[in-house]
Amino acid sequence: MTIDFPSLNTLTFTEPESGIGVLQMNRPDRMNSQTVEMFHEYLVAGRALRDSGLRALIVTGSGERSFCAGFDLDEISVITEMGVREFLKFQETATGGIQSIRHLPFPVIAAIHGPATGGGFALALAADIRLAAPTAKLSAAFVKVGLSIGELGTSFNLARLVGPARAAEIAFTARIVKADEALRIGLVNHVVPSEQLLDEAMAMARLIAQNSPGGVRMSKRAIQRNAEIGSYEAALELENRGQALLTRTADMPEALAAFKEKRAPQFTGR
Numbered sequence: 001m002t003i004d005f006p007s008l009n010t011l012t013f014t015e016p017e018s019g020i021g022v023l024q025m026n027r028p029d030r031m032n033s034q035t036v037e038m039f040h041e042y043l044v045a046g047r048a049l050r051d052s053g054l055r056a057l058i059v060t061g062s063g064e065r066s067f068c069a070g071f072d073l074d075e076i077s078v079i080t081e082m083g084v085r086e087f088l089k090f091q092e093t094a095t096g097g098i099q100s101i102r103h104l105p106f107p108v109i110a111a112i113h114g115p116a117t118g119g120g121f122a123l124a125l126a127a128d129i130r131l132a133a134p135t136a137k138l139s140a141a142f143v144k145v146g147l148s149i150g151e152l153g154t155s156f157n158l159a160r161l162v163g164p165a166r167a168a169e170i171a172f173t174a175r176i177v178k179a180d181e182a183l184r185i186g187l188v189n190h191v192v193p194s195e196q197l198l199d200e201a202m203a204m205a206r207l208i209a210q211n212s213p214g215g216v217r218m219s220k221r222a223i224q225r226n227a228e229i230g231s232y233e234a235a236l237e238l239e240n241r242g243q244a245l246l247t248r249t250a251d252m253p254e255a256l257a258a259f260k261e262k263r264a265p266q267f268t269g270r
Helices: 036-050 073-080 084-102 119-126 154-162 164-173 179-184 194-209 213-226 232-246 251-261
Strands: 011-017 020-025 056-061 108-112 115-117 129-132 137-139
Touching: 011 036, 011 194, 020 036, 020 194, 036 084, 056 194, 084 119, 108 119, 108 194, 115 119, 119 137, 119 154, 129 179, 129 194, 154 164, 213 232, 213 251
Parallel strands: 020 056, 056 108, 108 129, 115 137
Antiparallel strands: 011 020
16 A cells, blocks of 8 residues: 655655654754644644554654754744734644644654654654664753743653653753663663664564554554543443454454464454
């Protein structure tokens, strides 16, 4: 299946293997920093990929210097000159862009090298899995420019990953969290050598792609939705419905047959 991905100015997409995509921020000369245009293009990319049939997506920055250094300060005057309603519209566009990546129905893996700052940090948090090179430097940084961590879903995602106390420290100090600490506190899943970062992300994506597409997608939905509800009973209700739906797919009986026959299952996603 050929993915009809649009030509964009700040993002590039490739499919190095069938079912595994790579979305790159493509402003290496500016450390892949974000612009108003890039936030809009996140939304365009999310829409293009949502029904693409991908099994996993890797998000990373182009070049060797940075994952994403946050909002490009050369464009900061664009924001400061906006009226309140115009700024709210921009915020909704920016938030919608990050949300469109977070809500892709298949797993998203962030491959982080160098700075992941501000909005770049928010994008990394929006991924399901984070792999970091030793050069990774994660920072909320919003208070340094007079804003708060209540930006692009950061306050929601960070607190759920590392807990409210650690999230508060990271938010209030705006300090840099290096790769080794990020691993220790659960902010990233693994730290891997810089030269192996993309290879490790591809290996993770292949492991995911070996499994039932419906099962993986329903698992992602359960994890995300259950982070947003405060009741164990509601979580069980969501899980029960998801499992009931999956028993009606072709992949579940195929998996059981493959287990009995001691062979690899042939998943179709139907």
